[in-house]
Amino acid sequence: MDAGARNAALSALLLGLFAMVGTGLVALTHALTRERIAASERAVLERALHAVMPPWRHDNDLLADRIAVTDPELLGTRRPVTVYRARRGGRPVGVVLTPEAPDGYNGRIRLIVGIYADGTLAGVRVLAHQETPGLGDAIEAEKSDWILGFTGKSLGKPPLERWRVRRDGGDFDQFTGATITPRAVVKAVRNALIYFRHHREALFAAPASGEGEEEAS
Amino acid sequence: MSVPAVHPFHGGLVLEGHKRISTRHPVVPARLPERLVVPLQQHIGAPAEPVVQVGERVLKGQPIARPRGYVSAAVHAPSSGTVAAIEARPVPHPSGLAAPCIVIETDGEERWRWREDQRPDWRTLGPEALRERVREAGIVGMGGAGFPTHVKLNPGAGRAIHTLVINGAECEPYITCDDMLMREHAPAVVAGAQVMQRILGARRILIGIESDKPEAREALSEAVRAAGADDIRVVSVPARYPSGGERQLIHLLTGLEVPSEGLPADIGVVCQNAATAAAVLRAVTELEPLISRIVTVTGAGVAEPRNLEVLVGTPFADVIDQAGGYTDEAVRLIVGGPMMGFAVAHDEVPVTKTVNCLLVAGRGEVEPARDPLPCIRCGACVEACPARLLPQQLYWYARAKDFDRVQDYRLFDCIECGCCAAVCPSRIPLVDYYRYAKSEIWALEREREKAARARRRHEARLARLERERAEREARQRARRERATDAAARKAAVAEALARAGARRSGSAEARRHEGSEGG
Amino acid sequence: MSEYLLILVSTVLVNNFVLVKFLGLCPFMGVSRKVETATGMGLATTFVLTLSSVCSYLVSEYLLEPLGLEYLRTIAFILVIAVVVQLTEVIVHKTSPLLYNVLGIFLPLITTNCAVLGVALLNAQTEHGLVESALYGFGAAVGFSLVLALFAAVRERLAAADVPVPFQGAAIALVTAGLMSLAFMGFAGMVRG
């Protein structure tokens, strides 16, 4: 028993010592890299946002100027959706929404949609999806240009009833052998535009929440 | 007599019998050969020990080798003559090896050892005495393995036997020796069974016969009726191989399953072959040892297939000669039937107590050399296996030499009936793999025992060396002390000197010892 | 309730830790030569994984996060795991020699099973609560044990196969694992996220 206690104390001491030295080093590294890591993380977010909202169009910090909204009907998810607001000289330039397409072939497709204040699309990208590789994954900008085709479109251009894939009588291409994925994406983007049309004023007026989920990671 | 219901077993095969070809002639005794080659081991257990010398004259029926231990059997001279040699000769065994045999030059006189009339009625003898007669007669099971019959007739105190099963199934194709015996000597079979019933104290006797032997069944039923025994039943079982397997037959007749790794006696049953029963009767009534048996000689490879009563030790060549000799067809000489028998490379091999059939197969009767494909796990073997095993798994693990797994899959419940290999579309010699695995496992067992013994001896040696070293040191110490004692008695002045001297001589002694040990 | 069921189905089948997520592969390859040992390993891992995901959760929730030390997660978790493993060993040894015979030799190996640390890290990353963490760990371990046991049975069978010489041993085992993960792709899309 006695031996046990002494042994325990010795082990504790030694291991504790090692831990403290090790942790000291780690903590030191952390202190030295903290800034840089934060900057890198920020850069990643900004890069995603800038893909759908060109940086030269606005002068505010998108990451700081954001709110969270909820609209299961039009934004495709019950969870709060982050909206980043772009302004130039304080005037609204556009918003970046992160809606979801709930009816992808293999589940939800998370999108990031940039819309100018006039309702034109600044850009659309896919954040995450589980569509079939080689079939539905052509919605990634890496795999094909299809998603870039949204830029410049708006609710009137093409008219609302032609916001469908070609097979359903719309203006958007589908992929050979895969209609469902593009159909879901087109519908989600269209809904995002509708949402924006309904809520534009409110979106820009709401006070920035600052804290919140960082959606674009 | 009403026929009791039979309880079918799983698997098995319906095979073409080919029995007719050898039942056309009655059984006749075979000629006495010039030379009888009598193996010392014709049974399971320890080989017998010769009690005659080369050059010695022997009489028919005289013991020439005595059992070595309980599970062993005596061997008797099948005829009178001179012992010409005691040496290794080829014996009927799948290995094709030679084994110790006593070679007797026959004199043609067939002189018996004794022909007195001390033949008491067996009904007056007690079980012990009867069993002793069976033992002295060197009787071993004639239906297959050749297990010493007196051992089987002594199931031990704890195991009361209620049923004696007489195995007249003769389920293998081609073989008809038991059939002929039962046709021609049904009363002897019945009486022999009654002797064994008495020895065992069994309540009843069940005689199982396959349905394709109506003549034998008739003869036996007649004999039972004549004997007036109402505790004997002759039961017809379906002709489905291997209904003659001990476990299968017992199940067919009684519905009981012999426990795996157990004996029939565990469930109160003893099973004996019909020929064994006849031999037992001869032993107790005529005091005649087991020196001859009926052998079926058949197949497209012999001219006149038939059954012969053959002396143990007669070379196959002589026997086949008396069945008309070979035809051009003859390609394979099989000891036993086509399902379980083994082929021998030549015919200079003697008949033993367990050789029931010489099948000289023609080209079309046997499969040419097997050229197996891999197992496709079709499961045909599973359907066929009467032991309800998974032959393909056994094969798989035996092939991989995974001897633990193969035993998990109950290798030792396999009766080597060959049903699995017979149906295998890939033509895999499955049973060979099981035999291989079994013999490896036995060999490993022997090796393990040997290793354990070697280890004990090695450890004992190390301990001995250690002890010797300790003793040596103790001796030295003792000597040193003795020297000191002696010195103490001397004058005080001499004391120191003496002690120094003693120490010097002691250490020199020790050094010398170390030197001799290091070498 | 159905949400918990979903976690289980997802971790056991759809996102099987070994075949889909690539965690715990060393024991998967190393301890799958015999079914018995594989089962033992599965049992031991299931126990440790469940327990350690709970402990990791507690350390993370009540120690690291309040202090803002998330960056020390890896170190803290691995220590917790090492201790859980060793204490399990000790307790099993003390309370049930029989169980110890079965599991004993596997326990030390679990510390370096990256599924264990992986579960802890993923729990922290996806901000699972206590019950979810435990379930997630349990599901992961069951998935691990399941494929480990099946794999071991397949490998036992391969022992007798006429595999081309260069592929004998590890190579064919990996090909087999590959075909297993091919089969597991059939579960893709079963749990919509």
Add this chain to the structure above:
Amino acid sequence: MSRWRDIAAEGLWRNNPGLVQLLGLCPLLAVTSSVVNGLGLGLATTATLVVSGLTVSAVRGLVRPEIRIPVFVLVIACTVTIIELLMSAWLHDLYKVLGIFIPLIVTNCAIMGRAEAFASRNPVPAAVLDGLMMGLGFTGVLVALGALRELAGHGTLLDHAELLLGPLGEGLRLEIIQGYRGFLVAVLPPGAFIGLGLLIALKNVIDTRRGRRSVAVPVHAHGHGSA
């Protein structure tokens, strides 16, 4: 000196952690969908092996047996965390791609195995060299498997080199097979397993050709003379 050469041969080929010891399989299979990912993780692992080898060897006299393992674990975990922080700061994109497999270097059995079997019994220089060689051997396998899968899967090599090299890597992508349709299975999980199986078979073929089969004995400093 043959001892050094021996240590190198052990790590790089004869006792290669990925191909022979089958350790560290998780990262090996998980991140090798491309050459760049494989290289990145390989280098991180090598760094860990070297540093942990050095530390473990240096403190080997101090450590009591019952806490040997926890101490090694601690040393390795601290090393990995530092590397993780550094990568997160300077190679953030790669860090994101490799994800959980960077912290999981901690449980890479190869590292623990080397700490136990080699570093804890050998002087510092040998331990460092062993760590380096084991690490390079491991990296070699990661790169080879990455190359195999990337080539079969996409027909390219060194795609996304910028993740590792920054702007320098921008143009390094090699389109080896023009107009290749892609063979997705190679970059999905089954491709990882089967690819590694093929590499091991290839090594077996090479070893047989060279007239000796690999020996998978755990090496120790002594014994095991150069074969």
Add this chain to the structure above:
Amino acid sequence: MIAAVVALGAVAAVSGALLGYAAVRFRVESDPIVDQIESLLPQTQCGQCGFAGCRPYAEAIARGEADINRCPPGGEHTIRALADLLGRDPKPLDPERGAEKPPSVAVIDERLCIGCTKCIQACPVDAIVGAAKQMHTIIAAECTGCELCIPPCPVDCIHMEPVPVDLDNWRWPYPEARTENLA
């Protein structure tokens, strides 16, 4: 930073204490694996493995210092059994250690023996009997076939003879499937 050091130091100290305590409290005394390994070795005690006998070799395996393929008398079967026990892949016998030979026993040519007892001292299992200056014999049943008695004999009168195959020790041969290439 201080918080980090303190917090983790505390975690580690607690762990260390637990482990240290456990190490003493629940120490495992013997190493059963050595016994298990030894029970698989053939006990020929020939030293071909490079160790002074089977036990030392077993200890070396348990310490991880020797590979499992060094015992020629045990041959393939022993390697398999060891691989099974230790969860490794079986491998061919190390050719540097010698080849698997059929079992054999030593025989002393009794006409030549001068009774020097050298062989007795060499035999690891005391399978040789005889006193000084008298003829020596080998108890065949106890001889393990280790060949250790051969070199010491000054008159070279010991030789090895393979154990003859008879019905008792005959083994059914491995059925040679055509496509066989198992080791």
Add this chain to the structure above:
Amino acid sequence: MRRFETATSPHLPPRDSVPALMRRVLYALAPGAALQAWHFGWGVVVQLLLAAALALAAEAAVLVLRRRPARRALADGSVLVTAALLALALPPYAPWWLTTVAVLSAVVLAKHLYGGLGYNPFNPAMVGYVVALIAFPRELTQWPAPHALAAPPGLDMALGLIFGGAQLPDALTAATPLDHVRTGLAMNRTLTELGAEPVMGRFGGKGWEWVAGGYLAGGLWLAWRRAIDWRIPSAFAAGLALPAMVAWGLDPDGHPSPLFHLLSGGAMLGAFFIATDPVTAATTPRGRLLYGAGAGLLTFLIRTFGGYPDGVAFAVLLMNMAAPTLDQLTRPRAFGEGR
């Protein structure tokens, strides 16, 4: 002394052989294959021939590389069964390179890396199919419309489609019944609506139900000839139909009928020809029941909840994986063994 050949027991002449068994399977496939060719055109025939040629070539190549006698292994016919089943599972107008990849995966990867006939734990044809499905999902969804909807391509067009790199024109394609139902349900349409569409037939899909009937007939013949164990197809059908029945009973508009399940996609081919591959299935009697039932159930689950319209291939591979374990768990009680 006369000498004789030696051999071991049993000595009886053979009753059955592997090549004969494989031939029987090929005959049994014929009615279904013929119906498939009738409904979907020459492509079926071309694929069958192409796959057979490739498979024989691949097997011969491997055997030569391994220095094994090639003649006998090729003559056992097993590779032709693999090729036929694979060809019948692939879309009839899949390009030649796709068929090549699938056949090589089947024959080299799934079969010969394990040592060839009898040693492979996974069904080669299904490995080939799944590799193709995962690598080239687009091509694998391109099924032609059955005869009843559009005249299938002629021989020259079939050759052009398969070897010439042409694409099946949109007018000639149609979603497979399973795909149709799956996507329809995903779009919140009801089965009543979906059933009214032209691709749907009386029980399954138009044309497809006939093909399934052909396989059923061939399969029953096989079972009657005892070339396959009745347990596997029966259990497969039960494993698929029972849960389908429950789902259908609860929500007839959201789940297709059990009959539809049985008569569409690969169900019949799977039940009688694929799940029954003796090499990769369980071998104990009870194991086979569980194996078949498991494959059926998994097929239902993957069809209903999974990402693929038909789950037969995955279900079979998953059960292949479980087969050795099933065998161990369902070892029958040996004669005389305690209960």
